[in-house]
Amino acid sequence: MKAIVHDQSGAADVLRLTERPVPEPGPGEVRLRVVVSGVNPTDWKTRSGGFGAVPGTEAVPNQDGSGVIDAVGDGVGGLAVGDRVWVTQAAYQRPGSGTAQEYTVVPVERVFVLPDGAGFDLGAAVGIPAGTAHRALTVAEDGPTRLGPGALDGRVVLVAGGAGAVGNAAIQLARWAGATVIATVSSDAKAALATSAGAHHVVRYGGGADVAAAVRAIVPDGVDLVVEVAAGANAATNAGVLKPRGTVAIYANNGDQPFDLDVRAYMGLNARLQFVLLYTVGWDKLRAAGDDINAAVAAGALRIGEDAGLLVHHFALDQTSAAHRAVEDGATGKVLITVADA
Secondary structure, X not given: OEEEEEOOOOOHHHOEEEEOOOOOOOOOEEEEEEEEEEEOHHHHHHHOOOOOOOOOOOEOOOOEEEEEEEEEOOOOOOOOOOOEEEEOOOOOOOHHHOOOEOEEEEEHHHEEEOOOOOOHHHHHHHHHHHHHHHHHHOOOOOOOOOOOOOOOOOOEEEEEXXXXXXXXXXXXXXXXXXXXXXXXEOOHHHHHHHHHHOOOEEEXXXXXXXXXXXXXXXXXXXXXXXXXXXXXXXXXXHHHHEEEEEEEEEOOEOOOOOOOOOHHHHHHOOOEEEEOOHHHOOHXXXXXXXXXXXXXXXXXXXXXXXXHOEOEEEEEHHHHHHHHHHHHOOOOOEEEEEOOOO
């Protein structure tokens, strides 16, 4: 079978197309014929030697994907050959199981049945972005641990970076769950995307804009929860918009600005600062998130494409290096690799 591999860390050029034997599933595992592989920032960061990298090991990149089960190992229940599925964290602690190959074997707990009517592109796009968004939306002290219609009724959610993949999923899931959603973006084009995703209000940042004042003009009492992609750059803004006992769920620090806190301000708010990384959150929470994500997909509340506020960029398997470079260079939207025909 065709596979993309790398045996050293570095730039996207370390990725190469090769042939590997088709793997066999062991107990509690399924083999997936991959149709689409999703690329996330975590994939190029791992390839570059970051969290999850295993030095000296031939690795196959990409954690998310979708396809069809074509073999199951002993003890597998609830899934069968022929099932259309999506998978997330395929390569976590399993360097050879990434989705940038024609077949991969993964533990059954990482696999979710793709709802009827949902395409393979959507299946490959939801894993880490929607899982991260779900976690961010369910960590507030007095908030829900699961998402569904009504779960966030009466809450105000501020989504920083509303045109990105996680931001888009956060907007859609929060809107589905009943929240009032405010998104921040850096351009008019991104504002249009956040609006298409379902944000009730969009605030531009940059150019000296006072984001905190703009948010307070919309919701004078402040926001309950911030889904944060640039913790350092937005630390002061978040302190200025958060309600007492509010939560900032931090899943990235884009821009790498130092995360300097005004301790007195956050302490006065009794604020919760919650860091979000799916790799160590626990499979019980990830399974719950996957079930809620599937419910949103089945309800038509979680979509991709320009009309859903998430641009999609397609690459072929032999263009995986270019796909990684696109994500690393900050492509707006979702990068997908078509591995095989559906």
